[in-house]
Amino acid sequence: MIRTQLVLRVNNQQHEVWVRNDRTLLDVLHDDLGMPDVRYGCAEGVCGTCTVLMDGDPVSACTVYAVQAEGHEVVTLRGWSDPQEEAHPLQKCFLARGASQCGFCTAGMLLTAATLAERNPDATREEIRHELVGNLCRCTGYQAIVDAVEDYLHLPAEQTAETGGAQ
Amino acid sequence: MTTVEPGTTPDTIEPPEAPTKFDPDADSGPLERERNLRIVGQSPAHHDFVNKVRGTLLYAADWSLPGMVHAKLVRSDVAPARIVSIDTSAAERLEGVVAVLTAADVPHNAIVEHASGGLGELTIDQPVLAFDQVRYVGEPVAVVAANDPETAAEAADLVEIVYESLPGVYSPEDALADGAPLVHDEGNVLVNWHLDRGDVDAAFAEADVVIDNTYRSQHAEHAYLETEAGVGWLENDVVTLRISTQVIEHAVEIAAILGLPQSQVRVIASYMGGGFGGKEDMTVEPYIALLVWRTRRPVRMIWSRQESILASTKRHPFTMHYRTAATKEGKILAVDADIVGDSGAYPCLSARVLFAGAALSTGPYKVPVVRIRSRAVFTNNVPTSAFRGFGAMQVVFGYESQMDALAAELGLSPEEVRDRNHIEKGDILSGGEPLTTAVAVRETRSIALEMLGEPSHPSGPNKAVGRGFGSSMQPYGRSIWFRDNASAWLTLQADGTLLIRSGVTDLGAGQAASLCQIASEILGVPLADISVYIGDTALNPPAGGTFATRQLYMSGNAILRAARKLRDQLTPVAAKELGVPEDGVVWRDGMVRTDDGDTGLSLAELVRAATDAMVDTSVLHTWRARTGGFDPKVGQGHTYPDYTFGTHAAEVEVDLETGEVRLLKYAACHDVGRAINPVRVEGQIIGGAAQGIGYALMEDCVAEEGHPLSSLFADYLIPTSMDLPDIKVAFVESGEGRGPLNARGVGEPPIGPPAATIASAVEAAIGIRPKQLPITSERVLALLDQRSGQQTQNGERP
Numbered sequence: 001m002i003r004t005q006l007v008l009r010v011n012n013q014q015h016e017v018w019v020r021n022d023r024t025l026l027d028v029l030h031d032d033l034g035m036p037d038v039r040y041g042c043a044e045g046v047c048g049t050c051t052v053l054m055d056g057d058p059v060s061a062c063t064v065y066a067v068q069a070e071g072h073e074v075v076t077l078r079g080w081s082d083p084q085e086e087a088h089p090l091q092k093c094f095l096a097r098g099a100s101q102c103g104f105c106t107a108g109m110l111l112t113a114a115t116l117a118e119r120n121p122d123a124t125r126e127e128i129r130h131e132l133v134g135n136l137c138r139c140t141g142y143q144a145i146v147d148a149v150e151d152y153l154h155l156p157a158e159q160t161a162e163t164g165g166a167q
Numbered sequence: 168m169t170t171v172e173p174g175t176t177p178d179t180i181e182p183p184e185a186p187t188k189f190d191p192d193a194d195s196g197p198l199e200r201e202r203n204l205r206i207v208g209q210s211p212a213h214h215d216f217v218n219k220v221r222g223t224l225l226y227a228a229d230w231s232l233p234g235m236v237h238a239k240l241v242r243s244d245v246a247p248a249r250i251v252s253i254d255t256s257a258a259e260r261l262e263g264v265v266a267v268l269t270a271a272d273v274p275h276n277a278i279v280e281h282a283s284g285g286l287g288e289l290t291i292d293q294p295v296l297a298f299d300q301v302r303y304v305g306e307p308v309a310v311v312a313a314n315d316p317e318t319a320a321e322a323a324d325l326v327e328i329v330y331e332s333l334p335g336v337y338s339p340e341d342a343l344a345d346g347a348p349l350v351h352d353e354g355n356v357l358v359n360w361h362l363d364r365g366d367v368d369a370a371f372a373e374a375d376v377v378i379d380n381t382y383r384s385q386h387a388e389h390a391y392l393e394t395e396a397g398v399g400w401l402e403n404d405v406v407t408l409r410i411s412t413q414v415i416e417h418a419v420e421i422a423a424i425l426g427l428p429q430s431q432v433r434v435i436a437s438y439m440g441g442g443f444g445g446k447e448d449m450t451v452e453p454y455i456a457l458l459v460w461r462t463r464r465p466v467r468m469i470w471s472r473q474e475s476i477l478a479s480t481k482r483h484p485f486t487m488h489y490r491t492a493a494t495k496e497g498k499i500l501a502v503d504a505d506i507v508g509d510s511g512a513y514p515c516l517s518a519r520v521l522f523a524g525a526a527l528s529t530g531p532y533k534v535p536v537v538r539i540r541s542r543a544v545f546t547n548n549v550p551t552s553a554f555r556g557f558g559a560m561q562v563v564f565g566y567e568s569q570m571d572a573l574a575a576e577l578g579l580s581p582e583e584v585r586d587r588n589h590i591e592k593g594d595i596l597s598g599g600e601p602l603t604t605a606v607a608v609r610e611t612r613s614i615a616l617e618m619l620g621e622p623s624h625p626s627g628p629n630k631a632v633g634r635g636f637g638s639s640m641q642p643y644g645r646s647i648w649f650r651d652n653a654s655a656w657l658t659l660q661a662d663g664t665l666l667i668r669s670g671v672t673d674l675g676a677g678q679a680a681s682l683c684q685i686a687s688e689i690l691g692v693p694l695a696d697i698s699v700y701i702g703d704t705a706l707n708p709p710a711g712g713t714f715a716t717r718q719l720y721m722s723g724n725a726i727l728r729a730a731r732k733l734r735d736q737l738t739p740v741a742a743k744e745l746g747v748p749e750d751g752v753v754w755r756d757g758m759v760r761t762d763d764g765d766t767g768l769s770l771a772e773l774v775r776a777a778t779d780a781m782v783d784t785s786v787l788h789t790w791r792a793r794t795g796g797f798d799p800k801v802g803q804g805h806t807y808p809d810y811t812f813g814t815h816a817a818e819v820e821v822d823l824e825t826g827e828v829r830l831l832k833y834a835a836c837h838d839v840g841r842a843i844n845p846v847r848v849e850g851q852i853i854g855g856a857a858q859g860i861g862y863a864l865m866e867d868c869v870a871e872e873g874h875p876l877s878s879l880f881a882d883y884l885i886p887t888s889m890d891l892p893d894i895k896v897a898f899v900e901s902g903e904g905r906g907p908l909n910a911r912g913v914g915e916p917p918i919g920p921p922a923a924t925i926a927s928a929v930e931a932a933i934g935i936r937p938k939q940l941p942i943t944s945e946r947v948l949a950l951l952d953q954r955s956g957q958q959t960q961n962g963e964r965p
Contacts, residue, residue, distance in 0.1 A: 047880055077221075095212040098849070102392070138391055
């Protein structure tokens with residue numbers, strides 16, 4: 001299998017990697033760069049557990065070859081909100097609502113919800129549900145997640161200030 | 168009459184004990200001094216929540232070690248078939264391949280599951296790697312390890328297996344037929360349970376009405392988002408596995424497979440990305456262990472989603488034939504039920520699942536006379552095993568459908584017919600034992616129905632709206648003859664922080680967090696000062712696995728007792744230091760102090776005083792569940808320690824042209840005894856209802872002669888955020904659970920009622936009862952055709 005040398009920009013850092021061309025962005029982020037907040041769920045682009053932001057848009061990292069990600073700005077949950085810093089207000093809403101049970105979908109849910117909040121800060125419950133359709137959750141029945149996103153959208157503006165590296 | 172299969176090992180077991188009165192103190196209720204709860208009943212965000220929301224939790228697949236190799240299974244693509252030959256040479260020659268193992272490389276190639284505890288169950292070996300034949304599509308035949316996952320996958324494709332096809336059976340009906348091909352030489356019936364009470368024929372002879380129906384359910388996939396995964400390595404010559412598993416106690420079986428003493432296998436459970444019963448049997452463990460032992464290198468195995476859908480265990484499809492005899496007043500005289508579960512190709516936990524199906528087959532109703540039979544039948548389908556609800560959930564669709572049919576037959580309301588039959592505290596269950604805790608099922612029903620609010624109107628012509636409800640009864644805790652126990656170990660550290668060590672595994676439902684909350688309640692240690700170490704066979708006292716809604720009940724009780732013991736052990740030290748009587752010492756806010764707060768010690772000071780006084784600051788406690796016996800020959804005995812009751816209610820709109828069922832409203836209410844953490848309880852109820860709604864309306868592992876047609880996540884549909892309405896939730900706190908501080912388990916119960924509830928709502932909308940799950944558009948259209956056929960026959964206009 002042909003290998004390629006790549007420079008990936010992930011979470012505001014340059015990473016030089018030498019990868020097989022059939023390796024997905026998910027494989028490289030999780031296995032080669034050691035980023036456990038990007039998770040394998042299906043490799044079909046269905047479940048959303050490997051969601052990352054690519055140039056600010058949520059994408060399933062399993063549907064992108066690593067070689068295709070060169071030249072793009074990739075952000076994972078931990079780049080969007082650094083665990084060394086205070087939690088993002090959206091994360092606090094998730095905590096207050098118990099919007100995470102097993103937690104496997106949570107990183108993807110947060111990133112998808114965060115981009116929704118930027119694009120459509122007045123989203124209705126229906127619109128939130130519509131936006132989250134590509135992120136499966138088997139534990140919560142989605143309700144606490146929708147509640148948390150709604151809570152976040154209804155926070156006073158000064159409390160929703162962006163942190164981290166959302167593009 | 169004996170229905171125990173030949174060749175099995177029925178045991179004689181002591182008869183049921185006399186009825187016991189529920190005693191909340193003896194049964195884990197709060198002591199006088201604990202009545203004013205401060206931490207229990209709150210919903211703090213624990214360590215697990217925080218790590219998940221920050222993206223810092225390391226799941227099973229997130230572990231990586233130097234020199235680690237990647238493992239991949241070679242699975243059969245036909246079944247049943249005789250294995251003629253296996254050629255591994257091409258795979259072995261591939262650059263980067265480290266090992267290719269087949270059955271010949273497995274020291275003891277047999278997993279023997281006696282899920283019933285040995286009662287009337289065939290003894291069947293399940294090979295770790297198939298050797299003479301394969302019995303289902305997806306059965307592991309070989310395992311490879313390579314330096315990277317891509318090479319492992321390539322090598323797996325290079326293993327050449329020649330099969331010779333054998334005749335198969337793909338439904339229990341076919342497997343039970345005379346002359347059917349045998350899945351195992353020992354026979355096609357794994358276990359044949361029966362419950363017998365009273366004279367069934369006499370009861371049916373004197374009945375005014377008999378309701379006779381057959382209900383069918385489907386194979387369902389757990390679909391946890393984290394597939395089966397783990398990493399293993401060798402440390403001090405101990406095979407050490409860090410696995411996504413509900414049951415670290417499989418270490419014993421892994422040792423047996425490897426032919427090692429149990430002291431040489433250690434299993435650590437990572438926090439799971441969901442389990443729901445699907446990680447209760449072993450998954451990746453034996454393969455990782457074999458490769459670690461063989462290669463002496465760290466090994467990782469992650470099942471692909473497609474493997475998980477293909478070959479992980481599934482929920483048992485049940486065929487349930489119910490006959491219910493009743494008086495014209497609607498009083499049930501007897502139930503005669505025959506339940507058949509498709510066990511697939513190997514036993515796994517089928518014997519226990521089918522026992523639960525039998526024991527709970529009459530639901531929360533008083534049925535004086537029963538003849539219940541339940542059989543687990545082998546087929547050449549994928550093995551079935553534990554899945555949230557565990558047999559007790561499939562039968563809800565049966566017994567609630569029968570109640571609605573009885574109501575319709577007698578012209579009574581569905582509520583009225585249930586009110587005339589509801590079980591109450593002190594009544595005898597079908598299994599023969601008395602029920603000794605509160606039954607708040609009526610309260611849960613009236614709350615659930617009220618939460619539905621005003622009825623909706625159809626959104627257009629050719630739409631029909633209907634409402635229905637379903638109640639259920641789900642055990643928590645293991646079958647009672649297993650003499651269940653769980654241990655917990657508490658240590659107060661020098662700085663006053665608390666360590667909890669427990670062998671509990673955490674599926675994501677807060678199993679570890681609830682232990683912290685209970686310990687914090689009793690010892691007054693702030694949650695931030697508690698660390699909990701779980702899921703390690705080497706470093707934790709055993710807790711017995713997380714399944715059967717047993718961990719709050721078992722480990723919660725263990726931690727409650729351990730915390731009280733630690734408190735009682737150290738209170739004299741505190742009293743002496745403070746110069747007050749022992750009953751004047753309270754444990755609160757990280758201190759031992761007088762009630763008025765005038766004088767006190769920090770816990771760090773208390774530990775220093777205890778050290779000086781040579782009093783231990785550590786407690787290891789084992790808690791034992793109540794026990795009893797079951798006699799499989801007589802078909803009577805003790806079954807489960809206790810039950811959780813609840814009711815769901817739904818409003819649906821059916822599109823009469825497309826058959827589509829849209830859920831407009833949904834409400835769920837359960838008696839949880841006491842809510843330890845209300846946000847988590849609500850999360851369990853909504854999440855369980857959501858899984859049950861998927862089961863009711865869409866989920867189905869369709870197979871053709873054992874070949875699955877749904878092999879992708881894209882075609883095994885689970886509910887998305889768009890498929891569910893907002894679910895209204897309430898809980899009753901009857902204060903009569905047998906869990907810590909009178910909690911009842913709530914993990915499994917909420918998945919029980921949805922199918923019956925939705926079937927009942929659909930029936931209200933279209934006038935005919937769905938009797939087969941899932942209730943897809945195609946099936947609804949078929950029912951509508953059936954209805955118009957009946958109307959035409961009766962001279963009505965279609």
